[in-house]
Amino acid sequence: MAIRTLTLRLRVDPIACDAFGYCAELLPELIALDEWGYPVVADLEVPPHLVDLARRAVRDCPRRALHLEKVPGRTR
Amino acid sequence: MIGLAAGGPPRPGAPGGPSGSVPATTAVVDDAPRTDAAPTRLLRAWYRTGRADLAAHESVHGTLPLPGRHDHGWPGRLVELVHSSGLAGRGGAGFPSARKLDAARVARPGPILAVNAMEGEPASAKDQVLLAHAPHLVLDGAQLVAAAVGASGIVLCMAHERLPGSLGVQAALDERRAAHVDARAVEIVGPPGRYISGEESALVSWLGGGFARPTFRASKATPLTIRRRPVLVHNAETLAHVALIARHGVPWFRAVGPPDSPGTCLVTVSGTVRLPGVQEIALGTPIASVIGDADPVAEVQAVLVGGYGGTWVPAGLLPTPFAPASLRAIGADTGAGVLVALPRAACGLVETARLATYLAAEGAGQCGPCLHGLPAIAADLTSLAHGYGDGDVLARLQHRMGAVDGRGACRHPDGAVRLVRSALRVFADDVTRHAAGHPCPGRAHSPVLAPAGHAGREEHRWRYGP
Numbered sequence: 001m002a003i004r005t006l007t008l009r010l011r012v013d014p015i016a017c018d019a020f021g022y023c024a025e026l027l028p029e030l031i032a033l034d035e036w037g038y039p040v041v042a043d044l045e046v047p048p049h050l051v052d053l054a055r056r057a058v059r060d061c062p063r064r065a066l067h068l069e070k071v072p073g074r075t076r
Numbered sequence: 077m078i079g080l081a082a083g084g085p086p087r088p089g090a091p092g093g094p095s096g097s098v099p100a101t102t103a104v105v106d107d108a109p110r111t112d113a114a115p116t117r118l119l120r121a122w123y124r125t126g127r128a129d130l131a132a133h134e135s136v137h138g139t140l141p142l143p144g145r146h147d148h149g150w151p152g153r154l155v156e157l158v159h160s161s162g163l164a165g166r167g168g169a170g171f172p173s174a175r176k177l178d179a180a181r182v183a184r185p186g187p188i189l190a191v192n193a194m195e196g197e198p199a200s201a202k203d204q205v206l207l208a209h210a211p212h213l214v215l216d217g218a219q220l221v222a223a224a225v226g227a228s229g230i231v232l233c234m235a236h237e238r239l240p241g242s243l244g245v246q247a248a249l250d251e252r253r254a255a256h257v258d259a260r261a262v263e264i265v266g267p268p269g270r271y272i273s274g275e276e277s278a279l280v281s282w283l284g285g286g287f288a289r290p291t292f293r294a295s296k297a298t299p300l301t302i303r304r305r306p307v308l309v310h311n312a313e314t315l316a317h318v319a320l321i322a323r324h325g326v327p328w329f330r331a332v333g334p335p336d337s338p339g340t341c342l343v344t345v346s347g348t349v350r351l352p353g354v355q356e357i358a359l360g361t362p363i364a365s366v367i368g369d370a371d372p373v374a375e376v377q378a379v380l381v382g383g384y385g386g387t388w389v390p391a392g393l394l395p396t397p398f399a400p401a402s403l404r405a406i407g408a409d410t411g412a413g414v415l416v417a418l419p420r421a422a423c424g425l426v427e428t429a430r431l432a433t434y435l436a437a438e439g440a441g442q443c444g445p446c447l448h449g450l451p452a453i454a455a456d457l458t459s460l461a462h463g464y465g466d467g468d469v470l471a472r473l474q475h476r477m478g479a480v481d482g483r484g485a486c487r488h489p490d491g492a493v494r495l496v497r498s499a500l501r502v503f504a505d506d507v508t509r510h511a512a513g514h515p516c517p518g519r520a521h522s523p524v525l526a527p528a529g530h531a532g533r534e535e536h537r538w539r540y541g542p
Contacts, residue, residue, distance in 0.1 A: 013292045014443035015485045034479045038444035069294070 006070045007045040016065035023057040122209040130251040133212035151224040161329045167311030180225040183306040189227040193312040194274025197383040199414040202342035205354040211248035217315025230262045235269025236541045268541035271438035287538035289440040290486035333359035345370040347417035364394035374419035382411025385491020388502040423518025425461035428499035434527040435492040441533040446489040449480035
């Protein structure tokens with residue numbers, strides 16, 4: 001049976017972000033830093049085992065620039 | 077610099093128009109007034125009469141077809157008309173105009189209509205020319221759209237620096253007030269005229285009392301608002317087309333241009349041409365013939381299409397029709413209707429490096445990848461163009477473009493990257509020669525694209541201008 005799901009994705013507000021880099025330290029599996037120290041977020045669904053870490057990265061951003069968004073996932 | 081001042085006739089032949097006759101009154105617009113086949117729709121009253129006043133406008137286009145007081149079906153019919161016409165926005169993004177109207181119609185409270193004539197693109201003059209020569213067509217379109225969506229007010233946004241030139245528009249508004257043409261008042265406002273201050277979210281931010289800088293939206297579907305009131309932003313030329321569609325209907329509008337992007341559009345031609353300025357063309361006209369109409373004075377090696385954040389198109393591809401689908405197929409798009417002809421004797425890399433430097437400085441300075449990345453890209457390209465780049469410069473440039481593309485709150489960095497990527501592709505032979513340190517005779521050529529200096533980034537400048 002096809003189930004419509006919501007998946008979690010990370011998104012950076014590039015205006016708010018000031019390159020503190022905590023997110024990349026907390027979640028290197030999904031976030032890398034560019035040569036200027038700004039996060040490059042993998043355009044991937046946050047896998048279940050990383051969701052808690054992702055939430056922590058969102059919470060710990062000093063600029064409140066990281067967002068965890070629910071987006072419609074694939075039908076499976 | 078664009079040769080055409082906003083006060084002069086857009087093409088030789090006016091006033092009086094090539095036909096030489098001033099019709100007493102007609103609301104029917106045919107499409108063959110000039111000696112060549114190019115259609116004149118937007119600038120028709122100007123070509124016919126040499127005047128831009130209300131009487132000239134109404135003698136050629138007829139009166140404004142506003143709905144009767146109890147005609148409740150009219151808003152839906154107008155939106156349906158725009159939908160069937162296939163009109164796409166003429167400001168640069170090319171978004172289907174009817175989709176914006178659909179969203180605005182159901183918005184509560186009623187939206188503010190912002191007429192975008194900011195024209196921050198330095199190589200474009202079309203909106204200034206349109207407002208100077210056919211202000212009533214733009215204002216008609218604004219009234220129609222405002223009535224269709226139940227707008228609470230209309231603001232006409234022109235760059236602060238150009239407000240002295242808005243006297244013609246002000247006079248047009250005075251004429252309309254005296255003649256009781258309009259159902260809604262129009263206010264002219266002047267945000268700082270920076271490269272990106274006409275970007276939709278920047279404009280709305282300024283109108284709401286903030287800075288004329290782009291803002292971050294959770295998704296593109298999130299409506300732009302001022303204190304919860306939605307703002308509908310339409311380019312000035314788009315509204316002028318709406319004014320014509322409302323009068324003449326869909327078959328008339330679609331009689332010109334390809335089925336998937338019908339109608340005419342204004343283009344601003346500059347560079348190595350004898351007749352720089354604004355032309356009205358049928359969408360789908362080959363780039364080569366538009367450049368040909370402007371009379372090139374030297375062999376053209378490439379044309380910058382769209383704007384500063386646009387795409388270089390090499391001489392071999394100039395037969396490409398100027399229309400969204402055809403341009404997309406060669407990696408370009410219509411943008412703001414800019415065409416700049418680069419002479420063979422100039423150096424495309426040096427020209428592009430100058431533009432990249434300008435674009436880097438004209439960012440809002442808000443997003444890290446753009447703030448740091450664009451100056452780095454401009455510096456890499458400048459060192460490459462002038463033959464003092466190290467061995468890694470090309471690889472570094474490519475890497476940095478990948479690191480910047482798509483990572484801003486607005487599309488500014490994407491435009492800069494698109495420009496530089498197209499330069500590396502189109503001027504590939506030059507890249508090889510410059511990277512090897514060979515001298516380039518084009519370096520000494522006088523600048524074809526010479527953007528003016530930019531103002532600083534201090535916050536007050538984004539509110540009040542330089």
